[in-house]
Amino acid sequence: MDVAEKLKLLEDFALEKSVLKPNRKLFVVEPSYVRRIFESLIEKLGHGGFYLSTIVGTDLKEENKIRLDYYVVMLPEEETVVIRTFLPRENPVIDSLIDIIPGALAGECETYDLLGVVFRGNPFLKRGFFVPTDVSEKGIYPLRKDSGV
Amino acid sequence: MGITKVVEIPVVTTEVPIGPQHPALHEPIMLKVYADGEEVVKVEVNTGYNHRGIEKLCEKNTFYRDIFIVSRVCGICNAVHANCYVRALEQILDVTPNRRAKFLRVLSMELERIHSHMLINAVMAEIVGFETLFMQIMLDRERVMKAKEILTGNRVSADYMMVSGVRRDIDEVKRDKIKEILLKLKSKIEYYKKVFEEDETLVKRLVDVGRVKYEDATSHSFVGPLARASGVRIDSRASDKYDAYDEIPFNVITRTEGDSWARMMVRWDEILESIEMGIYILNNLPSDGNPVPDERRLPRRFPPGEAYTRVEAQRGELTYYVMSDGKTQNPYRVKIRTPSFNNIVNSAFMYVKHTLADVPVILTSIDPCISCMERVTLIDLEKGVRQRIPLKQLSSGGRK
Numbered sequence: 001m002d003v004a005e006k007l008k009l010l011e012d013f014a015l016e017k018s019v020l021k022p023n024r025k026l027f028v029v030e031p032s033y034v035r036r037i038f039e040s041l042i043e044k045l046g047h048g049g050f051y052l053s054t055i056v057g058t059d060l061k062e063e064n065k066i067r068l069d070y071y072v073v074m075l076p077e078e079e080t081v082v083i084r085t086f087l088p089r090e091n092p093v094i095d096s097l098i099d100i101i102p103g104a105l106a107g108e109c110e111t112y113d114l115l116g117v118v119f120r121g122n123p124f125l126k127r128g129f130f131v132p133t134d135v136s137e138k139g140i141y142p143l144r145k146d147s148g149v
Numbered sequence: 150m151g152i153t154k155v156v157e158i159p160v161v162t163t164e165v166p167i168g169p170q171h172p173a174l175h176e177p178i179m180l181k182v183y184a185d186g187e188e189v190v191k192v193e194v195n196t197g198y199n200h201r202g203i204e205k206l207c208e209k210n211t212f213y214r215d216i217f218i219v220s221r222v223c224g225i226c227n228a229v230h231a232n233c234y235v236r237a238l239e240q241i242l243d244v245t246p247n248r249r250a251k252f253l254r255v256l257s258m259e260l261e262r263i264h265s266h267m268l269i270n271a272v273m274a275e276i277v278g279f280e281t282l283f284m285q286i287m288l289d290r291e292r293v294m295k296a297k298e299i300l301t302g303n304r305v306s307a308d309y310m311m312v313s314g315v316r317r318d319i320d321e322v323k324r325d326k327i328k329e330i331l332l333k334l335k336s337k338i339e340y341y342k343k344v345f346e347e348d349e350t351l352v353k354r355l356v357d358v359g360r361v362k363y364e365d366a367t368s369h370s371f372v373g374p375l376a377r378a379s380g381v382r383i384d385s386r387a388s389d390k391y392d393a394y395d396e397i398p399f400n401v402i403t404r405t406e407g408d409s410w411a412r413m414m415v416r417w418d419e420i421l422e423s424i425e426m427g428i429y430i431l432n433n434l435p436s437d438g439n440p441v442p443d444e445r446r447l448p449r450r451f452p453p454g455e456a457y458t459r460v461e462a463q464r465g466e467l468t469y470y471v472m473s474d475g476k477t478q479n480p481y482r483v484k485i486r487t488p489s490f491n492n493i494v495n496s497a498f499m500y501v502k503h504t505l506a507d508v509p510v511i512l513t514s515i516d517p518c519i520s521c522m523e524r525v526t527l528i529d530l531e532k533g534v535r536q537r538i539p540l541k542q543l544s545s546g547g548r549k
Contacts, residue, residue, distance in 0.1 A: 020455060020456070020457055021240040021241070021454065021455065021456040021457070022240050022456065022458070024457055046364075047364045047367055047368040048363055048364050048367050048381075049367075050367070051367045051368070051370045051371075051372075051383075052370050053370065053372075053466065053468060053486070053491075054468055054470075054484070054486040056470050056482075056484045056486075058472065058481075058482045058484075069470070071457065071468065073383070073466075075367065075381070075382075075383070076382055077388070078383060078384075078385070078387075078388030078389075079388075080457070080459065082457070101368055101370075102368055102369050102495060102498075103367075103368055103369045103370025103371075103491065103495050104370075105494060105495055106370070106490050106491055106494035106495055107486075109494070110490075114204075128197055129196060129197060130196060130197050130200045131197070131200065132197070132200065142202070142205055143204065143205065149205060
């Protein structure tokens, strides 16, 4: 399967397409589709056909949203693609990937601890994964723009 | 008197905390190991002992100051961190350095790869109880540090990268000196590689310990030598071809064994590749202008935009996401994902079914870098009082 065919898998779910510098294909999707996208990637490519590189959460305070980017690297071509989704800022909840992709553990735990995005179904989420307890006890998520940190 | 009663002692798993001080390397991480006798049944990785908040710090400082902040994420791989961040800025600004600067950048990163790989191989020798080898490798590592000093002006923290260039150029004399060091080093590295291949103690302790299959490596998002030793061909140098990697010939080293020994051997082979690359760069250094840009003429305004750059650090794929909103001098968001972050946090399954004595060996074979991994939140909250320390005060070293 060549890269174009692999990208076709993602295009079916995409609301919008663009390019992130330098030359990374970006697909904006509905949050409810994220898990289904990864399920179909596993089904079509297998666990050895890609890896989840990073989860980047960004607080977009002015738009009242939290943006979540999943960076996936397709193997063996090493083509990086971005799956982008937006969550409401008050109640950012998304389905966890941990049971299908164990490599999501690090990214999900970090994003929860620093930004407060809840990954539904991840039993390892905890405050204090990175953030010191004196801050996490106050319920502050440091990377939110209005956290005051 | 005969035995009247037999008391059965139930087999309970014992909890053995390894760390947070010095689990294998002198860095704070805790492996909570549950052992049944000598056999490890479960491992929990506890983090958060060393969190410095660099991502938040980057949001509070200007784009140019952040180059120095990200260099301090990790001492041993400061050039790759700065390079990755600087290239993200170059993408946002749409500027490119000249070829000479690109070659020099690659040289500094490859020298760093050599000394980092030598360090972890030396530590591995120490962990298995081979202290003489540790001393020998560290002695030769000093030569590489010297070469890096000749190139960048500093042994460790170089601050070599600048937007659209590097901070120092080299002349003929320096070029010959670095080349001489690399040529001398090559025979030494070949010897150490042979020791790792043939020495009975090392082979006994490393072979078949902490084996990772191909599918496990990708599903757990492992990167770098850890993935390459399991046959996964991930190397951002080869795929992204950033800086001068499109012009310099090199091979991506992979092995199929997937155990601790294979990971160390991948590192030795990569050092040999890096030496070859270094010599190639010094022989073919282009002279298409001054690689050092004039700092005063660099653009001051950053247009809105975002960039995601990858670099092959010593421990694997390192990524930076930088976003500029175009309104301020500071980046809106900087996200650093270091290779150790994936490699350590997701590695708990590797220890299971090995003995307690193998735990440090496996941890060392991952080449963990805790300072790389923990770096996100800047907070100084004492007794409920929020205290912010400005950069000026920090840089004055506490002096008023």
